[in-house]
Amino acid sequence: MQVVLDDYVVGASFATDLVNTSPRVWVEAGDALRDPQALHDLLDEHGLSPDALRNGRRLTGGELADVQALREEIRSILDAPTSDELVDRTDQLLQTVPHHVRLVPDAQFDYRWNALPDRRIDLTGELTLLIGYSLLGTLRTLGYERFRPCASPTCNGVFVDTSRGGRRRYCMPALCGNRINVANHRQRQRRT
Ligand SMILES: [Zn+2]
Incomplete structure (x- = not known):
């Protein structure tokens, strides 16, 4: 899998979706990365074909556990309180590969x-390189304000906004955005 430094969008959106599979994001739904197939599906959704899974090799439970651990490292980067801290944490992660x-x-x-x-x-090494350089690329090109928590009050998610306008509000727009829309809609109905 090629990691091209100028191309940060794929890695940043994969990082967003990966951290938001964590059971601490949607507590009631549990771990969305609970079996190897879930990770295969996530990689496919983002068009990623890691060399480690060449020739259709299936993930092992150990590899899944390693990616779940990487997910927590990435979350810590996305939660960095300052841009300098974000760079430091990403550098530390990249140095492991x-x-x-x-x-x-x-x-x-x-x-x-x-x-x-x-x-x-x-x-995990391949995904670390992809995500690490994508986060640094996003920071350099779009700025620290593109690393944000989800606007839904019922969601603990975070996301990297690589959209053109930078107005994204939810970590999983179809889910978190919808919940709010449903709640707003009900509130409006109650008022009328
Ligand atoms: Zn969310």
Whole structure:
């Protein structure tokens, strides 16, 4: 799986969806990443094909547990109280994966910055590189205000807003946004 440094949107949206599978986000729903298939589905939704799962290999329970642990690390980054702290926490995470950054030829743009592992890395390593550089790319390009908590009072989620206008309000727009809409609608009906 290529990690291209100029391309932060895919990794940032994957990071958002990954942290919001945590049982502490939607407490009543529990862990949305409770079995390997759930992680396969999440990777597919984001068009991600990690090298570690080449040739249709299925995830092991151990790999799932490692990604669940990574999820907590990412959450801690998204919760960073300042932009400097966000950079520090991301750097610390990236240092756990031996890699280097290299300018590589690209058919479309002549050259692109890639993050390349120094040796074979596991699934968590690949996702760490993808997410880590995507979060740094978002911060550099769009700013710290794009890292926000969900606006729904019943949700503990957070998200990275890579939208053009930067007006996203919910971590899972279809779910958290809807709950609010339903509540507002009921309130309006009660008033009339
Ligand atoms: Zn939410």
